Amino acid sequence: MRDTTLKATLLVVMTGLMAGKVGAADYKANYKQNPFTLVYQGAITKNEPGKVNIHPVTYKLNGLDISANVYTPAKYDPKKKYPAIVVAHPNGGVKEQVAGLYAQRLAEQGYITIAADAAYQGASGGQPRNVDKPAYRIEDIHGMADFIARYPGVDVARLGLLGICGGGGYSLAAAQTDKRFKTIATISMFNSGRARRNGYADSQLSTIQQRLQQASAARDQEAAGGKILYAGDAELTDEQIAAQPFELYRQGYEYYWRSHAHPRSTFRYTMSSLVDLMRFDATNQIELINKPLMMIAGSKADSLYMTEDAFAKATGTKDKELFKIDGATHIETYWVPRYVDAAMGKLTQFYARTL
Structure with a gap:
């Protein structure tokens, strides 16, 4: 980063998950062990008749190639009708990580599921790389619905x-x-706009105008053809990571850059994206x-306050539930x-009832 102000604000404009190049290369070879480059525990290693299968697909969205994985349930028959679930990945994440895990687990429950890389991110198209604008991320979700609604066997009413x-x-x-979605669930919801605007845990309210x-x-420089500036592109030592004030940062580093690292997963995003991000609010x-x-x-x-805030403001539905997994952190x-099982237990009941 070019100046001390930018260094000081780096930690709060990141996704809440630490980026770092130090040590990343030592762990990113793990993805090569899976033919679909999936990095989560229990991931599919091959497609077999009668079992949950994975189908890499590419489709167009606003002129860009979107890379996605579709999971079909055991004994899938395209002539039958199945409920389907769209799974949206975390900031900086890719479809081969946690989004894929939950997509696969839901397919095991009989759903056709889709997890796609966001436009400008992962294996999806778009230049410059790692643009992270709310309008694009929301459009990605609409686009997944467009695609999966036409997938053989999908019941669009569910x-x-x-x-x-x-x-x-x-x-x-x-x-x-988008009223095609008959039911909505979130896990460890992160309100990106609030975090970018106010800082994580509302810790940077005093510097909003400066960061804007x-x-x-950065946008002006980009528009003039100059160098594209990035936020969240830090090179941090293990000691610096350990000193971070929030557990989400520390555990995020371990997850994304060690245990579940993937070469297409990165937390950097164009600094110009903040022009859009900082005026956005999920609620x-x-x-x-x-x-x-x-x-x-x-x-x-330590991100629980975001879920609690959104849940309280969701006054348009009477059919709502906030479930806290006892003892679990965000990551x-x-x-x-045991925490994934707890989440799946609630999701299984919820989707069975509402789909």
Whole structure:
């Protein structure tokens, strides 16, 4: 980063998940062990008749190639009709990580599911790389619905939505107006706009205007053909990570850059994206959601305040539940087996009832 102000604000404009190049290369070879480059525990390693299968697909969305994985349930018959669920990945994540885990687990329950890389991110198209604008992320969710609604065997009248972390916030925004989604769930919802604007845990309220000025300058430089500036592109040592004030940062580093690293997963995003991000809020007009809503978060997550705030403001539906996974932090809901099982237990009941 070019100046001390930018260094000081780096930690709060990130997704809430630490980026770092130090040590990343040592762990990113793990994805090569899976033919589909899936990095989560229990991932499919081959497609077999009569079992849950994975189908890599590519489709167009606003002129861009979108890379996605479709999971079909055991004994899938394209002539039959199945409920389907769209799964939106976290900020900085890719479809091969936690989004894929929950998509596969839901397919095991009999759903056709889809997890796609966001436009400009992962294996999807778009230049410059790692643009992270709310309008694009919301459109990604609409686009997944467009595609999966026409997939053989999908019952369009039974379409659900699951958003994880930042994908949870964008799912709340998408579901406000996209009434194809009959039911909505989130896990460890992260309100990206609030975090970018106010800082994580509302820790940078005093520097909002200064950071907006930086984002505006970055957009101007980009528009003039100059160098594209990025936020969240830090090179941090293990000691610096350990010293971070929030558990989400520390555990996020371990998850994304060690245990579940993937070469297409990165937390950097164009600084100009903040012009859009900082005026966004996942809870704005959330009362337009009038469908069943399940919000899941860890009881020990330092991001829990975002889920609780959104849940309270979701006054448009009476069919809603906030489920706290006892003892879980934000990142632990991504991979710790007992916490994933707890989340799946609630999701299984919820989707069975509402789809």
